[in-house]
Amino acid sequence: MLRLDRSPAQLARLGDRLRALAADDAARFATLFDPLAPRGPVSLDEAIARELLGAALVARLDDGRWRGLHRIRRRGERLYVLELGIVEYRQDVWPETDALLDVLDGARAGRLLDVGTGCGIVAIEGAARGHRVVATDLYPSALWLARWNAALNRVEGIDFRVGHLLEPVRGERFDLVLTAPHYGRVFDQLRLEVLVDGPAHLADGGLLALATQLEWEGEDGPLAAVEALLAPLFRDGAAVTVRPIEAAEKRDWFTAVRVDEPIAGLVSHARFLVTVAPSGRSLTVERPADPPRRRCAPLARFSPGATAVISTDDDVSRLRALLASLDAGEDPGALPAALLDGCRFGERSCVADGADGAAGAILDAAGGVRPCAHGGVVASARDSLATLRAALRARAEEAFARRGCERCAARAWCSRCLFPAPLDEAAYCELMRASGTALPRLHRLLEP
Ligand SMILES: C[S@@+](CC[C@H](N)C(=O)[O-])C[C@H]1O[C@@H](n2cnc3c(N)ncnc32)[C@H](O)[C@@H]1O
Numbered sequence: 001m002l003r004l005d006r007s008p009a010q011l012a013r014l015g016d017r018l019r020a021l022a023a024d025d026a027a028r029f030a031t032l033f034d035p036l037a038p039r040g041p042v043s044l045d046e047a048i049a050r051e052l053l054g055a056a057l058v059a060r061l062d063d064g065r066w067r068g069l070h071r072i073r074r075r076g077e078r079l080y081v082l083e084l085g086i087v088e089y090r091q092d093v094w095p096e097t098d099a100l101l102d103v104l105d106g107a108r109a110g111r112l113l114d115v116g117t118g119c120g121i122v123a124i125e126g127a128a129r130g131h132r133v134v135a136t137d138l139y140p141s142a143l144w145l146a147r148w149n150a151a152l153n154r155v156e157g158i159d160f161r162v163g164h165l166l167e168p169v170r171g172e173r174f175d176l177v178l179t180a181p182h183y184g185r186v187f188d189q190l191r192l193e194v195l196v197d198g199p200a201h202l203a204d205g206g207l208l209a210l211a212t213q214l215e216w217e218g219e220d221g222p223l224a225a226v227e228a229l230l231a232p233l234f235r236d237g238a239a240v241t242v243r244p245i246e247a248a249e250k251r252d253w254f255t256a257v258r259v260d261e262p263i264a265g266l267v268s269h270a271r272f273l274v275t276v277a278p279s280g281r282s283l284t285v286e287r288p289a290d291p292p293r294r295r296c297a298p299l300a301r302f303s304p305g306a307t308a309v310i311s312t313d314d315d316v317s318r319l320r321a322l323l324a325s326l327d328a329g330e331d332p333g334a335l336p337a338a339l340l341d342g343c344r345f346g347e348r349s350c351v352a353d354g355a356d357g358a359a360g361a362i363l364d365a366a367g368g369v370r371p372c373a374h375g376g377v378v379a380s381a382r383d384s385l386a387t388l389r390a391a392l393r394a395r396a397e398e399a400f401a402r403r404g405c406e407r408c409a410a411r412a413w414c415s416r417c418l419f420p421a422p423l424d425e426a427a428y429c430e431l432m433r434a435s436g437t438a439l440p441r442l443h444r445l446l447e448p
Pocket of ligand 1: 100137
């Protein structure tokens with residue numbers, strides 16, 4: 001784990017060492033620390049090695065060479081360690097971060113709020129450009145890392161505060177609010193909370209920029225869903241823009257579903273930058289130019305490389321046949337690269353404590369939030385994450401009691417799907433109970 005007991009002066013010196021190494025020998029630096037480059041052992045000058053070892057950034061190998069223990073992102077002169085090494089927070093090189101940094105590049109220095117600062121990159125880049133910065137995060141461990149990086153870069157004066165989204169800045173206003181909230185399953189609701197509550201924290205002439213993923217159904221464009229949320233802002237006189245984030249890396253994150261005939265509930269997703277300015281009264285929306293397409297096919301006619309979805313009785317028959325062949329120990333042949341409905345027959349529970357449930361937060365065109373492609377509306381875009389979670393938990397508890405899950409033999413392998421259509425609840429439970437051998441095998445195929 002990164003040494004957190006280093007003083008700011010020690011970290012500033014370490015930063016100078018690392019910057020010198022990166023400038024003098026970029027290839028060696030990359031081999032040790034670059035998050036996107038292949039890593040390997042390198043030889044190091046003893047004095048540099050001692051300093052890096054003191055902060056637990058490197059380890060000595062048996063042959064006397066060194067290997068990097070952390071990923072460090074370079075941005076010009078500044079360096080960002082991307083993880084502490086033990087606790088939950090781990091950052092990556094995300095297109096969303098870069099989209100926020102682009103906004104920062106075009107902004108005049110003022111009061112900046114960085115919500116969910118992570119490794120601190122947005123806050124530190126802002127402070128280095130003369131902004132007066134408040135940086136928040138839900139996790140104290142993320143703030144330890146952000147403070148560490150600030151000292152490493154000799155950047156002072158950032159006001160770090162712990163807390164949920166905008167709670168640490170109640171009643172305060174900023175010229176620029178930048179955020180790329182967590183998403184993935186139920187966390188998707190966080191980005192909606194920011195869009196609902198964020199504009200109230202803008203000073204006159206201010207700007208909120210949210211880099212995020214948006215999901216939508218069918219081929220009608222990404223914004224049917226968020227329009228319900230953005231339209232009231234626009235009606236209140238705000239200028240709202242939604243633009244796709246173009247990124248060379250991880251292009252496959254931007255996917256649109258392609259189908260020969262409509263299949264209810266299929267969801268496409270893409271990264272967007274949403275900006276809201278309190279005045280201007282306009283709504284500008286751009287679609288991704290040519291997003292990569294993911295092929296989806298009902299399981300009944302899946303082909304290799306397609307993503308399968310279980311939406312009809314034929315699909316259920318095909319699924320039963322697949323489970324029977326797995327039960328018999330047969331090679332199932334061409335399984336789809338990803339089973340869209342993997343969560344329903346996978347290892348993870350539909351609703352679980354913490355962040356681990358498979359249920360998500362998909363926006364529909366009317367501003368409703370559904371937990372998955374098959375689920376009904378359980379919350380609204382204007383609800384908080386806590387409200388969405390409570391609604392899911394209540395449903396899960398009801399289903400648990402109704403289905404008799406406590407005494408069920410399938411407890412160990414059942415995902416307790418709340419929305420098993422086209423199976424009804426009794427048929428779903430029967431399938432789960434009958435699949436004690438096959439389902440764990442399917443889990444391994446779906447989530448190797
Ligand atoms: C995707 S990272 C973004 C980090 C950084 N701002 C960037 O753009 O690269 C999301 C951050 O939000 C934080 N976070 C998650 N839930 C939060 C919440 N409820 N309130 C505040 N921050 C939260 C995470 O700890 C993480 O640091």
